[in-house]
Amino acid sequence: MKFFTKLAIQATNAPQPIKAAFDLINTQLYSVEERIRQQARAFDPAVEGYIAYACESSGKRLRPALALLAGGATGNINSSHLDLAVVLELIHAATLVHDDIMDGAEKRRGQPTANAKWGNSISVLLGDCLFAHALKLSTSFPDGEVSRRIASAASDVCSGEIIQTQRRFDLKLSIADYYRIIEMKTAALFAAAAELGAYINEASPEVISAMKTFGLKLGIAYQIYDDCLDIAGSESSAGKTLGSDFRKGKLTLPILHLLQNASASERHFFSEQILRGEAEDAESLTKIARESGALASAIRTTKKFLAEARGQLGVLSANKYRDGLRDVCETVEQLIERFA
Amino acid sequence: MKFFTKLAIQATNAPQPIKAAFDLINTQLYSVEERIRQQARAFDPAVEGYIAYACESSGKRLRPALALLAGGATGNINSSHLDLAVVLELIHAATLVHDDIMDGAEKRRGQPTANAKWGNSISVLLGDCLFAHALKLSTSFPDGEVSRRIASAASDVCSGEIIQTQRRFDLKLSIADYYRIIEMKTAALFAAAAELGAYINEASPEVISAMKTFGLKLGIAYQIYDDCLDIAGSESSAGKTLGSDFRKGKLTLPILHLLQNASASERHFFSEQILRGEAEDAESLTKIARESGALASAIRTTKKFLAEARGQLGVLSANKYRDGLRDVCETVEQLIERFA
Numbered sequence: 001m002k003f004f005t006k007l008a009i010q011a012t013n014a015p016q017p018i019k020a021a022f023d024l025i026n027t028q029l030y031s032v033e034e035r036i037r038q039q040a041r042a043f044d045p046a047v048e049g050y051i052a053y054a055c056e057s058s059g060k061r062l063r064p065a066l067a068l069l070a071g072g073a074t075g076n077i078n079s080s081h082l083d084l085a086v087v088l089e090l091i092h093a094a095t096l097v098h099d100d101i102m103d104g105a106e107k108r109r110g111q112p113t114a115n116a117k118w119g120n121s122i123s124v125l126l127g128d129c130l131f132a133h134a135l136k137l138s139t140s141f142p143d144g145e146v147s148r149r150i151a152s153a154a155s156d157v158c159s160g161e162i163i164q165t166q167r168r169f170d171l172k173l174s175i176a177d178y179y180r181i182i183e184m185k186t187a188a189l190f191a192a193a194a195e196l197g198a199y200i201n202e203a204s205p206e207v208i209s210a211m212k213t214f215g216l217k218l219g220i221a222y223q224i225y226d227d228c229l230d231i232a233g234s235e236s237s238a239g240k241t242l243g244s245d246f247r248k249g250k251l252t253l254p255i256l257h258l259l260q261n262a263s264a265s266e267r268h269f270f271s272e273q274i275l276r277g278e279a280e281d282a283e284s285l286t287k288i289a290r291e292s293g294a295l296a297s298a299i300r301t302t303k304k305f306l307a308e309a310r311g312q313l314g315v316l317s318a319n320k321y322r323d324g325l326r327d328v329c330e331t332v333e334q335l336i337e338r339f340a
Numbered sequence: 341m342k343f344f345t346k347l348a349i350q351a352t353n354a355p356q357p358i359k360a361a362f363d364l365i366n367t368q369l370y371s372v373e374e375r376i377r378q379q380a381r382a383f384d385p386a387v388e389g390y391i392a393y394a395c396e397s398s399g400k401r402l403r404p405a406l407a408l409l410a411g412g413a414t415g416n417i418n419s420s421h422l423d424l425a426v427v428l429e430l431i432h433a434a435t436l437v438h439d440d441i442m443d444g445a446e447k448r449r450g451q452p453t454a455n456a457k458w459g460n461s462i463s464v465l466l467g468d469c470l471f472a473h474a475l476k477l478s479t480s481f482p483d484g485e486v487s488r489r490i491a492s493a494a495s496d497v498c499s500g501e502i503i504q505t506q507r508r509f510d511l512k513l514s515i516a517d518y519y520r521i522i523e524m525k526t527a528a529l530f531a532a533a534a535e536l537g538a539y540i541n542e543a544s545p546e547v548i549s550a551m552k553t554f555g556l557k558l559g560i561a562y563q564i565y566d567d568c569l570d571i572a573g574s575e576s577s578a579g580k581t582l583g584s585d586f587r588k589g590k591l592t593l594p595i596l597h598l599l600q601n602a603s604a605s606e607r608h609f610f611s612e613q614i615l616r617g618e619a620e621d622a623e624s625l626t627k628i629a630r631e632s633g634a635l636a637s638a639i640r641t642t643k644k645f646l647a648e649a650r651g652q653l654g655v656l657s658a659n660k661y662r663d664g665l666r667d668v669c670e671t672v673e674q675l676i677e678r679f680a
Contacts, residue, residue, distance in 0.1 A: 043499060044499050044503060046502075046503045046506060046507075047499050047502050047503060047506075050502065094468075095468075098464050098465070098468060101460075101461075101464060102460075102461040102464060102465075120441075120442075120460075121441075121442040121505050122502065122505055122506065124438050124441060124442060124464060124467075125438070125442075125498060125501050125502040125505055126502060127464075127468070128434075128435075128438060128467070128468075128471065128498040128501070128502075129495070129498040129499055129502055131468065131471060131472070131498075132471070132475075132491065132494045132495040132497070132498045133495050133498075135472075135475040135491050135494070136488070136491035136492050136494070136495045138491075139479070139484060139487045139488040139491045140488070144479060144484045144487070147479045147484070147487065148476070148479040148480070151472065151475050151476035151478075151479045152476050154472045154475070154476070155469070155472040155473050155476045157472070158465060158468040158469040158471075158472045158473075159383060159384050159387050159469055161465050161468070162386075162387050162390065162462065162465040162466060162468075162469055163384060163386045163387060165461050165462055165465055166386060166387075166462065167386075184384075
């Protein structure tokens with residue numbers, strides 16, 4: 001069975017390139033899954049079930065895929081790459097559990113969230129357990145630098161999340177602020193995946209640095225896509241409630257573009273809608289974002305970041321995993337073009 | 341100024357031995373405070389204020405004191421001990437921030453909690469930031485083993501907390517279960533403080549192991565004391581709302597002793613009170629716990645653990661820091677005797 005078929009509701013209509021990229025690392029992704037399941041079993045039996053549930057329902061395994069592809073693109077995929085993939089996914093799973101608490105989300109990828117199932121208290125602790133366990137695992141790398149960079153990325157993720165939360169409903173949020181937030185909360189972990197995939201293979205500093213930049217640019221592009229999904233996607237394909245960024249006062253790139261290009265009176269009107277955060281306002285604002293070209297502008301920005309990411313791959317010698325990394329970029333590009 | 345005078349509401353009527361122990365490490369505790377403040381400044385300016393507040397209001401610096409005293413008792417207190425102290429306190433601060441969310445606590449040590457000030461979302465992330473940052477700092481120790489043991493203790497703390505939460509209102513909780521929970525959620529970090537204080541000094545395996553056991557026993561004793569405080573203390577000296585364990589269904593040692601020694605009909609009556617979790621039931625149950633000897637029994641248990649902790653100190657050669665560690669035990673003993 002292909003690993004990809006296990007993945008998310010998106011799998012059925014997922015772009016071809018991501019399927020090709022996942023095919024390359026099919027065996028290793030299964031090993032990563034097995035190791036993630038083993039991690040759940042390493043917990044006290046009283047805790048194991050929660051951990052297993054959170055890991056199962058967490059994500060699309062993008063960060064593991066990136067770590068593995070970066071490993072393949074810079075040498076061989078070895079056991080340390082699998083460990084790296086596990087650690088990154090556990091950190092990501094931890095942040096999702098806490099995100100869902102803060103958003104009061106009921107579903108993730110079509111399944112009840114941990115907070116919907118067990119309440120907020122267990123979920124706060126479940127996120128903590130995942131996080132602590134991930135960082136504990138990361139201290140097992142023989143080279144302490146790997147664990148240092150992972151912990152640093154994890155710290156960036158948390159700082160990015162707190163700034164984002166602090167600046168909900170803040171109409172003074174600039175586009176530069178937005179980039180800084182998504183760089184920390186999302187791109188830092190993508191960057192760590194790609195960078196450390198190369199670092200573990202003892203690639204040259206030039207290659208390691210290029211891979212880090214690749215991950216960073218791809219992560220930014222991916223987050224902009226995810227933000228556009230919230231206003232322009234369909235619930236059935238997203239597997240989650242849409243418009244929730246808007247209702248929670250999270251100002252995303254299309255909305256920031258809209259505000260930037262609005263006249264004074266339009267700006268006043270949009271601002272009032274944002275501050276109200278009502279579902280019907282979300283719908284009307286989405287429509288305006290689409291018609292005014294603000295969404296198109298966010299799509300163009302995404303493509304720019306993807307092009308910059310792809311540009312970094314030039315330092316690598318040609319191989320199928322390098323093509324796989326390019327395919328990941330291609331996937332995000334195809335996904336965001338669906339909103340055009 | 342003595343560091344101790346900064347500490348908590350308890351300082352004014354704190355037992356003499358803890359003052360003596362803190363006097364020994366007064367200078368180093370100030371350095372630890374300064375380093376903790378530096379850590380807050382290392383964050384993005386948008387986050388710094390939250391971090392600083394959580395660190396200021398967090399704790400009694402028991403874990404740092406333990407790390408420093410263990411350092412002194414096994415050699416010299418060096419810069420790594422200060423770093424260890426900072427890391428342990430940040431982990432502890434993180435857990436307190438999350439505890440306060442789960443308990444819906446309004447005050448800690450007389451100050452508004454983070455959740456009371458900024459709401460649950462910011463507080464979830466604030467705890468995450470503190471935690472991630474602590475583990476990031478811990479990866480800076482030249483010896484990876486230090487960071488491994490810290491991460492492992494942090495993971496135990498989180499698992500202990502989740503089991504405790506899961507078993508709220510669970511009348512089948514045994515005394516053995518209770519010990520397992522407090523060993524993980526509290527004693528693991530005390531154990532890491534004492535163990536690593538010795539480990540950093542390259543003490544013999546025998547000494548390192550004895551110090552770990554010392555920390556573990558002391559941590560268990562301290563948690564039983566803290567649990568007794570919740571039912572037998574006074575709010576003014578505790579600096580927090582009492583009876584909250586009971587209302588939250590947290591079954592602590594005096595209550596477990598009470599249930600164990602109750603007749604079938606008493607047990608039925610107490611169980612109903614516990615399941616109701618009303619404030620007035622807490623008062624009546626506290627009174628019964630006192631009169632029936634259940635509280636006295638918990639006090640005896642605490643003393644037993646303290647004696648076991650002190651017993652471990654025999655492997656150390658005589659010095660003032662070893663006496664300081666003994667003083668910490670003596671302090672917990674004097675504190676719990678106030679409830680007799």
